[in-house]
Amino acid sequence: MVYTGDMKKIFSAKQKAQVALEAVKGIKALSQVASDYAVHPIQVGVWKKQLVGNAHLAFEQKTAMDDRQELIDRLYKIIGQRDTELEWLKKKLHVESS
Secondary structure (H helix, E strand, O other), X not given: OEEOOOOOEEOOHHHHHHHHHHHHHOOOOHHHHHHHHOOOHHHHHHHHHHHHHHOOHHHHHHHXXXXXXXXXXXXXXXXXXXXXXXXXHHHHHHHHHO
């Protein structure tokens, strides 16, 4: 938690997730969670709603990362093929011009 010049508290994404996760567990009331973390109860409810609403993204990200890595691998393969073709053409051109 960081304080700005006007004494406003700034929470990191990790801290927000921790507060929201505590609220989702339901072991303590929202007001108790808010008190424990010095956050307004309405803010705890907002973070909880965001966590529940976006929880599926934690699993979808891996798919997006896998797709991105697959694209990178395919592009490196193409680059390797082009390099091989270029070297072959250079050798072929050099041999024929000699």
